[in-house]
Amino acid sequence: MEQFKPDVNGFYGEFGGAFVPEMLYPNVQELQHNYLEIISSKSFQEEFHALLNDYVGRPTPLYFSKNLSAQFNAQIYLKREDLCHTGAHKINNTIGQILLAKRLGKQKIIAETGAGQHGVATATACALMNMECCIYMGDIDIARQQPNVERMQLLGATVVASTSGSKTLKDATNDAIRAWINNPTDTHYIIGSVVGPHPYPDMVSIFQSVISKEIQFQLQEKINRNYPDYVIACVGGGSNAMGAFYHFIDNKKTTLIAVEAAGNGIQTNKTAATIALGKKGIIHGSKTYLIQTEDGQIIEPHSISAGLDYPGIGPAHAYLHDSTKSSVVSITDDEAIQAAFDLSKKEGIIPALETAHALAYLHKMQFKKDDVVVVNLSGRGDKDMLTYKKYL
Ligand SMILES: Cc1ncc(COP(=O)(O)O)c(C=O)c1O
Incomplete structure (x- = not known):
């Protein structure tokens, strides 16, 4: 179906794989054996794309920003994922995974x-498909993303607080994996990113690849060329x-830039800049880079x-x-806040704090006037108003 794939064991080079406790083998193997056949079937593709179009609101616009283009002296486009249903x-990904879970006969959904x-996207998909839904969320995140907690509850999900470690995403993921071990047969775990044991990184990549597929045809329509210079x-x-x-990924003319969170700065110990500071290890079922001490203990991240x-x-x-097909850079908390305020005032778009990290990196680039730059506007900032308010 698609060209960028791990090997049969889920490895991208030396990274990936499926390092899971024995109790989870049946679940993970069930997914490994079935995901490609199910998601490439005609009936799945039809149902998935019908929902992406009519329920999610795809294709999302590729918006040419005159203001940012003038400011950064390049041709800047924003891919408006913030306009997807749920923001x-x-x-x-959650629409894709819930359709898969249904076809595997699962009745319950858990997620971190x-x-x-x-969490909101999972609760939404569960409401749509009449599935029981339980979401694990760190205590700190429950406080700082309060509007989303209430949305999940309104959608009928149970939100369970994770109170260990830094009480954030890592800890919520630990609890979700633990819950999956306790309910192996009737439950599907909808992982929310390209992390976790094989086949999750590949499966989530395939579901999210609709974004670059649309960028290709939208650029073709707008500038008669189907790739940007930068994403x-x-x-x-x-x-x-x-x-x-x-x-x-295989187009050498496009430079791919991934922006991670430097938190207070990569020289401080309050950071989440994994590629900048991480070493190879295993987290949540796959081999990758992670921020850890000399003896392999995970360092609590901050962003x-x-x-x-x-x-x-x-x-x-x-x-x-590692194969230099992408550049990974980092942006601090303060730089992200500044970029969120800039986009709000200059474009009338309030971005999510996550997205603001990508926007902030525009300031660190030197472009040529004709460079075509796509910034993926991953989400909207309503959920972040409690944080933004402190800086008003
Ligand atoms: C709006 C938005 N952008 C980005 C992310 C980061 O996740 P990912 O790296 O999987 O896109 C999140 C995660 O919650 C998010 O809500």
Whole structure:
């Protein structure tokens, strides 16, 4: 179906794989054996694309920003994933996974969430498909992304607080995996990014690849050329970046830039810049880079943005980075806040704090006037008003 694939065991080079406790083998193997056949079937594709079009609101616009283009002296386009139903790219994946879960005969859904966007997108898909839904979310994230907690509850989901570790995304993921071990047969775990054991990184990449597919035909329509010079996207686990990169990975004319969260700065110990500081290891079922101590203990990450506050990165991004097919850079909390305020005032678009990291990187680039730049606007900022208010 698509060209950028791991090997049969889920490895991108040396990264990826499926390092799971024995109790999870049946679930993970069931997915590994069935996902490609199910999602490439005609009936799945028809149902998936009908929902993406009529329920999610795809294709999302590729908006040419005159103001940013003038400011940065380049041709700047914003891929408006913020205009998806529920306000972020996350729903592309949850619609795909819920259709898969139905076909596997599952009755219950569990998921982790950081910013709450994946939790809301999962709760939405569950409401649509009449599935029971339980979302794990770190205590700190419950406080800083309050509007999304209430949305999940309104949609009928149970939100369970994760109170261990840094009480953020990593800890919510640990709890979701634990819950899956306890309910192996009737439950599907909808992972929200290109992380986790094989086949999740590949499966989520395929569902999100609709983003770059649309960029291709939208650029063709607008500028008679189907690729940009640059794609810039923020990276937590890496799903919006992978979706925006996917169809350009083998195009040497396109530079792929993944922006991770530096938090207070990569020289401080309050950061989530995994590629900048991480070493190889295993987290949540796959081999990748992660921020850890000399003896392999995970260092609690920090980012002002709940969705980027994660000590690992999807294995495909680790591979793209090591093979120099992408550049991974970082942006601090303060730079992200500034970029969010700039876009709000200059374009009338309030971006998510995660997305603001990608926007902030525009300031660090030197473009030529004709360069075509696509920034993936992964989500809208309503959920971040509590944080933005502090800087008004
Ligand atoms: C709007 C938005 N952008 C980006 C992310 C980061 O996730 P990923 O790297 O998987 O795209 C999140 C995560 O919650 C998000 O809500």
